[in-house]
Amino acid sequence: MDTENGTRWLSDEEQRAWRAHLDVSRLLSHQLERDLQPFGLTNNDYEILVNLSESEDHRMRMSDLATATLQSKSRLSHQITRMENAGLVRRENCESDRRGLYAVLTEQGWDTMRQVAPHHVASVRKHFIDLLTTDDLKALYGSLAPVAKHLRSTRGRV
Amino acid sequence: MDTENGTRWLSDEEQRAWRAHLDVSRLLSHQLERDLQPFGLTNNDYEILVNLSESEDHRMRMSDLATATLQSKSRLSHQITRMENAGLVRRENCESDRRGLYAVLTEQGWDTMRQVAPHHVASVRKHFIDLLTTDDLKALYGSLAPVAKHLRSTRGRV
DNA sequence: CTAAGGAAGTTGAAATATGAATCATTATCG
DNA sequence: CGATAATGATTCATATTTCAACTTCCTTAG
Numbered sequence: 001m002d003t004e005n006g007t008r009w010l011s012d013e014e015q016r017a018w019r020a021h022l023d024v025s026r027l028l029s030h031q032l033e034r035d036l037q038p039f040g041l042t043n044n045d046y047e048i049l050v051n052l053s054e055s056e057d058h059r060m061r062m063s064d065l066a067t068a069t070l071q072s073k074s075r076l077s078h079q080i081t082r083m084e085n086a087g088l089v090r091r092e093n094c095e096s097d098r099r100g101l102y103a104v105l106t107e108q109g110w111d112t113m114r115q116v117a118p119h120h121v122a123s124v125r126k127h128f129i130d131l132l133t134t135d136d137l138k139a140l141y142g143s144l145a146p147v148a149k150h151l152r153s154t155r156g157r158v
Numbered sequence: 159m160d161t162e163n164g165t166r167w168l169s170d171e172e173q174r175a176w177r178a179h180l181d182v183s184r185l186l187s188h189q190l191e192r193d194l195q196p197f198g199l200t201n202n203d204y205e206i207l208v209n210l211s212e213s214e215d216h217r218m219r220m221s222d223l224a225t226a227t228l229q230s231k232s233r234l235s236h237q238i239t240r241m242e243n244a245g246l247v248r249r250e251n252c253e254s255d256r257r258g259l260y261a262v263l264t265e266q267g268w269d270t271m272r273q274v275a276p277h278h279v280a281s282v283r284k285h286f287i288d289l290l291t292t293d294d295l296k297a298l299y300g301s302l303a304p305v306a307k308h309l310r311s312t313r314g315r316v
Numbered sequence: 317c318t319a320a321g322g323a324a325g326t327t328g329a330a331a332t333a334t335g336a337a338t339c340a341t342t343a344t345c346g
Numbered sequence: 347c348g349a350t351a352a353t354g355a356t357t358c359a360t361a362t363t364t365c366a367a368c369t370t371c372c373t374t375a376g
Contacts, residue, residue, distance in 0.1 A: 232335070232336095233333060233334070236332070237332090240332085255341080255342075256340080256341060257339095257341045258341090
């Protein structure tokens with residue numbers, strides 16, 4: 001209890017950390033987006049490509065992809081439609097569950113991925129990773145992983 | 159140089175830290191948004207309110223507000239229009255520069271802020287701050303503040 | 317087997333975001 | 347001073363996101 005009404009306001013130290021996280025999170029996402037722009041991709045596009053690239057047969061069920069990328073089904077559906085129009089992915093029916101669909105990386109999508117990935121990694125390094133020490137990174141992971149876990153579990157309700 | 163083409167891919171440790179940051183950043187923003195929903199506010203709305211609340215005379219020039227909240231002028235303009243319709247802020251002309259406008263907190267906006275802030279802080283605590291130790295927070299700030307600084311300086315070009 | 321309910325995905329309309337063009341005013345400079 | 351550039355902000359068009367409604371197929375209890 002800090003003040004009259006019982007609200008525990010943030011201390012200066014807490015404020016600073018919180019704002020830093022917030023700022024980095026937004027500035028970084030903008031910067032990465034900008035760095036992807038020359039390739040005609042958005043962060044969302046890229047994330048889809050990464051997920052598909054890393055998957056068995058370069059394919060994922062729409063639902064799983066939605067979960068993995070933290071998007072709503074609807075949003076993902078639109079997103080995939082756009083990427084389909086751009087030739088990066090295609091939809092394929094699912095044998096085992098005829099309601100289901102796979103999003104599948106096309107040849108062109110895979111090529112794009114191989115071409116863009118190095119630039120993206122460079123961008124992540126330049127604007128984040130390489131600005132931190134190994135200890136920083138360890139500490140960061142140690143701090144944030146539990147938070148992520150908490151948030152994932154809290155997700156969907158509360 | 160790690161591989162054939164000279165790309166320095168991320169090590170496992172780097173990957174983990176990077177993904178953790180990414181995940182927290184998005185999950186948290188969703189969670190905070192959800193916690194604001196009962197009050198009819200979005201994260202963006204709230205951030206505007208915070209900025210205005212903390213400013214001299216509860217007012218800020220549009221440009222400054224745009225910079226402070228990392229939004230484009232266009233986006234901020236729309237945002238303020240919406241908040242104006244909701245009765246949270248109003249626009250006022252600027253004497254010294256007749257091109258300029260102030261966004262000003264209304265009484266209702268200020269009341270809203272006072273009512274919502276405690277809940278928002280509680281939410282930030284519950285989903286972030288209170289999951290971290292004091293040392294975590296110090297380290298976080300130490301790591302991220304320079305990154306934020308870098309990103310702010312890089313911003314607008316490169 | 318079948319009806320009820322749930323899960324996978326899509327769709328369309330409304331809300332919000334982005335980017336370029338525009339308008340009015342102020343700054344600058346020869 | 348007057349022309350030109352730059353600033354502050356909005357607007358219009360387009361793209362993306364959101365939300366609710368809907369379709370199809372699957373699951374399960376009776």
